[in-house]
Amino acid sequence: MPPTEPPLSEPPLSDGGPGATLPWSGDPLLDAKFSVPAAPRAHVPRRRLLGRLGDGANGPLTLITGPAGAGKTTLAAAWTRDGAPPGAVAWLTLDAHDAAPGVFWSYVVEALRRALTRLPGGVTVPACPGGVGTSLLTRLAAATERLPGPVVLVLDGFEKVAGRRVPAGLEFLLDHCGPLLRLVVTSRVDPLLPLHRYRAGDRMTEIRGADLAFTPHEAAVLLRRHDLTPGDDAVRALTQRTEGWAAGLRLCALAMRRTGDPAGFTRSFTASEQAVSDYLLAEVLDARPTAVQELLLRSSVLDRLHPDLVNALTGRRDAEAVLARLTRENAFVEPVPGTAWCRIHPLFAEVLRTRLRIRHPGLVPRLHARAARWLAGAGRVTEALEHAAEAGDWQYGASEAVHRLLVGAVLAAPQAERVERAFSRMPASVPGADAALVAAACRLARHDRAGCRERLAVAERHLRGNGGKGGGGEDGGHGENGAAPDPEAALTHALLRLLCEPQTEGRPAQETARAVSDLMQRIPPECIRAHPEIEALRLHGLARALLGSGRLAEARRLCGEAAGVRATEATLPVRHMSLGLLALAESAEGDLTAAEDHALRSLVIADQHGITADHRSGAAYLAWAEAAFERDDPGVAHRRLEQALACRDVDEDPVLATEAAVLRSRLELVGGRREEALTALCRPGGSDEPWPTQRIALARSAVALARGEHRAAVAALHGTPAGGPAPLVALARAHFAAGRAARAVRLLDRAEDSPHLGLPDRVGIQLLRAHAALLAGDRATAQCLLGRALDTARPERLRRPFAEAGPWLRHLLEGAGGTAAAQARDTWLTAHGGRDLPGPVQPLSNRERDVLLCVQKMMSTDEIADELTLSVNTVKTHLRSVYRKLCVSRRRDAVERGRELHIL
DSSP states (O other), X not given: OOOOOOOSOOOBOOSOSTTOBOTTTOOBOOGXXXXXXXXXTTOOOOHHHHHHHHHHTTXXXXXXXXXXXXXXXXXXXXXXXXXXXXXXXXXXXXXXXXXXXXXXXXXXXXXXXXXXXXXXXXXXXXXXXXXXOHHHXXXXXXXXXXXXXXXXXXXXXXXXXXXXXXXXXXXXHHHHSOTTEEEEEEESSOOSSOHHHHHHTTOEEEEOHHHHSXXXXXXXXXXXXXXXXXXXXXXXXXXXXXXXXXXXXXXXXXXXXXXXOHHHHHHOHHHHHHHHHHHHIIIIITTSOHHHHHHHHHHTTOSEEOHHHHHHXXXXXXXXXXXXXXXXXXXXXXXOTTSSOEEXXXXXXXXXXXXXXXXXXXXXXXXXXXXXXXXXXXXXXXXXXXXXXXXXXXXXXXXXXXXXXXXXXXXXXXXXXXXXXXXXXXXXXXXXXXXXXXXXXXXXXXXXXXXXXXXXXXXXXXXXXXXXXXXXXXXXXXXXTOOOOOHHHHHXXXXXXXXXXXXXXXXXXXXXXXXXXXXXXXXXXXXXXXXHHHHHHHHHHHHHHHHHTTOHHHHHHHHXXXXXXXXXXXXXXXXXXXXXXXXXXXXXXXXXXXXXXXXXXXXXXXXXXXXXXXXXXXXXXXXXXXXXXXXXXXXXXXXXXXXXXXXXXXXXXXXHXXXXXXXXXXXXXXXXXHHHHHHHTTTTOSOOOHHHHHHHXXXXXXXXXXXXXXXXXXXXXXXXXXXXXXXXXXXXXXXXXXXXXXXXXXXXXXXXXXXXXXXXXXXXXXXXXXHHHHHTTOHHHHHHHHHHHHHHHGGGTOOHXXXXXXXXXXXXXXXXXXXXXXXXXXXXXHHTTSSOOOOOSXXXXXXXXXXXXXXXXXXXXXXXXXXXXXXXXXXXXHHXXXXXXXXXXXXXHHHHHHHHTTOO
């Protein structure tokens, strides 16, 4: 109910219109308060909001709330002018003087009189400014029952009406008015009305700040109306930076026009902050009490605000209440849904930080240091490290990173870039083992293995010379004075060493990996359980070292174990890397189907979990490229190789760099560019690891053989490290080319005794033996051996050995009969472009291809439906269509056929 202190008398108001006065003072009512504001010169009509406001005006109450400059008044005025209101509109712009109930209701009655010419019911006005009686509101509510048609009362700027008396009267009017009165209220804060009751009764339409935010399309229209035409990327960047805030966009547009460099303006956050600074200071910050201003200034060093953290920074105890009030008042402070945290609008935060530096120049580092310790205590270590870096408190930050085992976060976790960026400014002169270990991890995250080893050496000197304080050697030994080392520092040192050092330097990888395992036993089990990425990185590092030494079978096993470590956000990047490395080892051994599957799984993890380009491994792309090349699809191989080369680790990791160089050389050789093929092999220089060295030697031998230089082909293979059958097969090939068939056969005998004979080598041996039989005049044996080679190659669709076999294979096929010869002829013709595999009768649609990709990942029908947001029946329909188009009847056959046709 409204206040009930009735005045002694309630005189009637004049007939309305210009010249109306307040009865107790005789002051005129200001005509400007009843005028609908004119449209801004660069006004952007927003149909989506006009429609919502029009729909809302069909009900009793429409509430438009948002921060200063959100466009509340502009929207209401545009709708009043152009939105076809349901009836007459009574507009009232409020100010602070209208907080007195008598003044407020005098203006309301006058606004309604002007809209209707005559207000029915003999409505009177208050006789004094301090209060209203029940009589006025009752008569006004009764008058609305007899309105000739719908009337919309717009109360613009309702936040200026302080206190509870005016809202109480408005509540009474809303509860008792006739159905033809519609109220539209614009306000920076929620009015003191029972909004919960209106929501429950479906009596209110709300348009909030998030609804008022400009979309990129609307922002582009606004900029064009300021004679600016920046590109789409610039518009998106500006919209994102301002978060669609209308006043911010207008101020930035004006500033952009003054600079004459719109593109440069959008790239500069500082320019945007300067453009809106005065507005935010005057309308938002300076409008708050001094104590609240100080809270906002000190809290601006944070990206997100927690009440307890704000209390720690400000020395207050009421931060929760203050933040809640700022949130309600739309003071550019917003809650983070589902949490106790808040966030400040980024532009407002920048304005506050600038003001903080001016007002308290020496306070900023202390605030960051205080925030770092609070966040570390709350378990938000990544944010703590960022604040420690901002404070320049490098030793504290490095100590926290090491003793909380954040080496995995630096190397693999989703927040790796944040940690790396935080420590990128740390001076090399910061003393201590912890600082050197963090610097080493950051260098390894950037794939700078040499830099990582350099900082590890510095860390080791500290660990051995500081009496065990801060860690020990990775063997878990003692410092020089016999004190036990800190296991966290020792573990970090050992793990980084395992991950960055090539197999030929220092201790064998197995010994270092064993030291990592031993050190993990010295750390509390709950800490190790909280960091499963440590074990995943240990397995991955050992697998990488074994691959570099040529022990492919062991490397494959360990890659599988690393990929199988308990899945968390921190282990997913390691899983991505390990699956890529597994695929690379599989492609080298000729397990092409498995290599493609694991490469695809690796890339799916990277895509689904947002692993950035700088932290994405190129191993999966390389494995995919090699599988395509072995299946004689150089076009796909070239595209996948280019994708691999875009990943930073391919340049820095000797194994990956070597594989990329070898594949590039083979592709150049297929194109007949022999000099380029040889030049490509110079790219990965500097690696002494056995397996990369052997791969380069084999590729050099192949290039020399293609150039007819038999001696050079043999010489390239002498002293080849890593052993295995591959050098023997390559030597045999060179001797065959030089006419030394008997010597070649002896080499093949030795190669076949190897327990690690991969598919390409097995097929290569069978083809070379077939060649030897043909040279000996035993054509039947040659054809039989060729049939065996085909049978061996067929499951993996291996074609490259046949394409590279040389002209003798064509001679063997000429005039030959029998099934084996016919199959050999088909393979030869396919490999040399005589005919291609038949394509589907009809191409697959995009959705059918999506379904087939899911089938390739061995997903069930229900899982495919969830993944693609389809019904199960729709998925089944797509599957039947895929089967029909590919001429198959089973899932496995569809995947195989899709690969043959390069659909997958």
